[in-house]
Amino acid sequence: MDVRAVTLFLALLAVMSGSLVVLAVGSRLIGDRFLFLNLVEPLRLELIAAVATTAALGSLYLSEGAGFEPCRLCWAQRAAMYPLAVILIGAVIDKRFASGRIAASSWLANVVGLVSVVGLGIAVFHRYEQSQGGVGSLCDPAVPCAARWLNHFGFMTIPTMAAIGFATIAVFSLRARTEP
Amino acid sequence: MASQQRSQQRSATGGGGQAPSSEGNQKVLVALALGAVLVLAAVAFFVTRGDGNENDLVQPATVEIVGEALPAMPDVGPIADASNDSAVGTVAPTLIGTNFEGDEIRIEPDGRAKALYFVAHWCPHCQAEVPVVQGLINDGQKPETLDVYAISTAVDSTRGNFPPDVWLDSEEFTPQVLRDDSELTAYNSVGPAGFPFVVYLDADHQVVARSAGTLDAAQMQALWNAAAEG
Structure with a gap:
């Protein structure tokens, strides 16, 4: 598989996911008048499970397939995203094939929301590290957190994609908690 | 209370309480x-x-090193000079390679002071440093007796801002550029400590100072002047 094709695919998925976040937030601000988002609402658990799973598998591909060595901040984001993927897949299975009580429980939305917000914070900090650099800032040739392994469209680096993934999960779990 | 019940009913991420x-x-x-x-x-x-990989064929090249490699730069902050770096005063190795057009580049003792910038195209700090270097050159701040070289190293076609020749062209970078090989032979010969890494040489090809990481224009110019003055 061509690494550039896969990373561009992941970047395009992130753009699509980011568009959903913008639509969701915008829709909320103007009173949920978008028909599309009303259609999405019943499937939001599946949506965020797909986002978390894609992010987790994508990060595994980037390190194990493409050979992009993860830095410490990458690992911190993985520590947030991997459990989210497992929890959300479990919740989808519960919703589809079991009682649905786990999927409907408030703790699920709370845990998912909290973990995704923490992950979002780490990803934003990582992106900041990539974009900043005062006097004396350098790239460690081994595993630099500031290095950009990839950069599509001039802004879509790995932590940018992670941030969009976390934001999608946070926003759609938040919508579940605050729906009027 | 009612609000709490309502919240619990639909608190799941789409799992319950939804209008089907x-x-x-x-x-x-x-x-x-x-x-x-x-x-x-x-x-x-x-x-x-x-x-895909047509650029890979023209980016890293072969490099020949003549002379002793420099010891690793000590962990003393961004600038290592005579006060804290045993490499200062020793003769730097000669680097022989090619530029992006395939023409031979020799960075050797030729009676002129030099500043050698080891840069990686994917490194954001290198990306920030290159315009500062070019800005000083454009402003006429480079000493007449000093030559600036860039060594494009750690080239990786899967990483951002590839290829390096396009990047440097886009910065309108005027100094000569030598291409390092895939083993980073040139980079490793100067005792590096990250990217960007700079070696400042006097007219006798002896190390005056080394720096790791970004510097501001004033620091850069001071080191250029120190190298030019020997």
Whole structure:
């Protein structure tokens, strides 16, 4: 598989996911008048499970397939995203094939929301590290957190994609908690 | 209380308390989502098809080193000079390689002071440093007796801002550029400590100072002047 094709695919998925976040937030601000988002609402658990799973598998591909060595901040984001993927897949299975009580429980939305917000914070900090650099800032040739392994469209680096993934999960779990 | 109950009923991420949408609508939505993903995969495949590795053939090259490699730069902060670096005063190795056009570049004792910038195209700090270097040159701040070289190293076609020749061209970078090889032979010969890494040489090709990481224009100019003055 061509690494550039896969990373561009992941970047395009992130753009699509980011568009959903913008639509969701915008829709909320103007009173949920978008028909599309009303259609999405019943499937939001599946949506965020797909986002978390894609992010987790994508990060595994980037390190194990493409050979992009993860830095410490990458690992911190993985520590947030991997459990989210497992929890959300479990919740989808519960919703589809079991009682649905786990999927409907408030703790699920709370845990998912909290973990995704923490992950979002780490990803934003990582992106900041990539974009900043005062006097004396350098790239460690081994595993630099500031290095950009990839950069599509001039802004879509790995932590940018992670941030969009976390934001999608946070926003759609938040919508579940605050729906009027 | 009522609000709490309502919140609990629909607090799940879509799991409960939802007004059921028709199954038909959901199926259409899932089909649309899968279709969008397939379209994105196709776009990624066709956009990147054929732009693969032709650049890989012209980016890293072969480099010959003549002389002793410098010891590793001590961990003393961004600038190592005579006060804290045993490499200062020793003769730097001669680097012989080619530029992006394939012409030979020799960085050797030739009676002129030098500043050697080891830069990686994917490194954001190198990306920030190159315009500062070029800005000083454009402003006429470079000493007449000093030559600036860049060594394009750690080239990786899978990483951002590739290829390095396009990057440096886009910065209108005027100094000579030597291409390092895939083993980073040139980079490793100067005892580096990260990217960007700079070695300042006097007219006798002896090390005056080394720096790791970004410097501001004033620091850079001071080191250029120190190298030019020997």
